[in-house]
Amino acid sequence: xxxxxxxxxxxxxxxxxxxxxxxxxxxxxxxxxxxxxxxxxxxxxxxxxxxxxxxxxxxxxxxxxxxxxxxxxxxxxxxxxxxxxxxxxxxxxxxxxxxxxxxxxxxxxxxxxxxxxxxxxxxxxxxxxxxxxxxxxxxxxxxxxxxxxxxxxxxxxxxxxxxxxxxxxxxxxxxxxxxxxxxxxxxxxxxxxxxxxxxxxxxxxxxxxxxxxxxxxxx
Ligand code: CA
Numbered sequence: 299x300x301x302x303x304x305x306x307x308x309x310x311x312x313x314x315x316x317x318x319x320x321x322x323x324x325x326x327x328x329x330x331x332x333x334x335x336x337x338x339x340x341x342x343x344x345x346x347x348x349x350x351x352x353x354x355x356x357x358x359x360x361x362x363x364x365x366x367x368x369x370x371x372x373x374x375x376x377x378x379x380x381x382x383x384x385x386x387x388x389x390x391x392x393x394x395x396x397x398x399x400x401x402x403x404x405x406x407x408x409x410x411x412x413x414x415x416x417x418x419x420x421x422x423x424x425x426x427x428x429x430x431x432x433x434x435x436x437x438x439x440x441x442x443x444x445x446x447x448x449x450x451x452x453x454x455x456x457x458x459x460x461x462x463x464x465x466x467x468x469x470x471x472x473x474x475x476x477x478x479x480x481x482x483x484x485x486x487x488x489x490x491x492x493x494x495x496x497x498x499x500x501x502x503x504x505x506x507x508x509x510x511x512x513x514x515x516x517x
Contacts, residue, residue, distance in 0.1 A: 300415060301325040303344040305335030305361070306377065307353050311400075315348065318404040318477060319411075332356025336364055339372060346414055348407070349394070351378035359392055366393035373414040377402065403480035405456040409436070429462045429516060432501060441500075448500050453478065457493050461506065461516040470513035 302324050306312040312328045319326050327344070329335035332355040339347050339361065347365075351358035358376055365372060374393065379400045390397060396410050427434045431444045439455055441448045450458060456478045460469065474490040494514050498506050507517050 299323065299325050300345040301327070301343060302411065303327055303329060303335070303338055303347045305329045305332070305339070305347060305353060305358070306350040307331065308350075311350075311377075314404065314476065315407065318408065322408055324411075330354075332358075332361055336361045339365055340368065340370065344372065346373045346375070346411060348411070349374050349376050351376060362392045362394060375407070375410055375414065377407075401480055403456070404477050405459065412436075427459060427462045429465045430505075432458070432462065432505070434459055434462060443501055450497075450500060453493060454497050454500065457490075457497055458501070461497075461514070465516045468509045468513045468515045473513070 300323075302319055304312050304315050304319075304326055306315065306328065307330045309330075312330070316326045316328055327338065329338050330353075332353040334355075335347075335349065335353060336356060338344070349358045349361060353361070358378070362374060362376075365374070373395045375396045375398060376394045377398050377400060395414055398407060398410065425435065425437055427436065433442045434440075434455065435442075436459070439450075439452075441450045441455060441458060457474065460474060460477050471490045472485060474494075475485065475487065478493075479487075479489065494506060505516060507515050509515055
């Protein structure tokens, strides 16, 4: 099982990321301070580091500098509220593999983690997801139903991906909101229901059923 180190001091965000990654089959460990993150990242225990820039004790750029300076090739995805271009460039030049601005959606982070993991072992096994006659190409973001191309928005694609990865299971509105919309969602929002409606229209009838009072399920 691939193991991911999450360096993040905000419990709300680390909890959200950890929960999602565990559900996706990864082992996780959270480091809430810079020095602890660096110490753990220097061990051989992790396959990838999700690194917040603003950490107590030592910032993410410094951690990265120490890691790369010490010869570590651990894949690093930086997370930060600083979205200015110069920070992105500094992060990438400092040896980060990828960069994600906050707030971010979980599926966005997961896609980037999977991409990094795939570069490592290059199996290509996750390139397409299929359920009955619905196929999602994860790389090109193309969706097909019965061989015909269907245009899905980014959000609809993420939702379809969530359903296919959990085919047959009931997904609650809260699960869909947190996985597809991110941690800044309003729990009372009906946006998930609205998008399930859009997705139903695009995929065709008889695929996504409503489980009254619980959520939705791909059949
Ligand atoms: Ca922080």
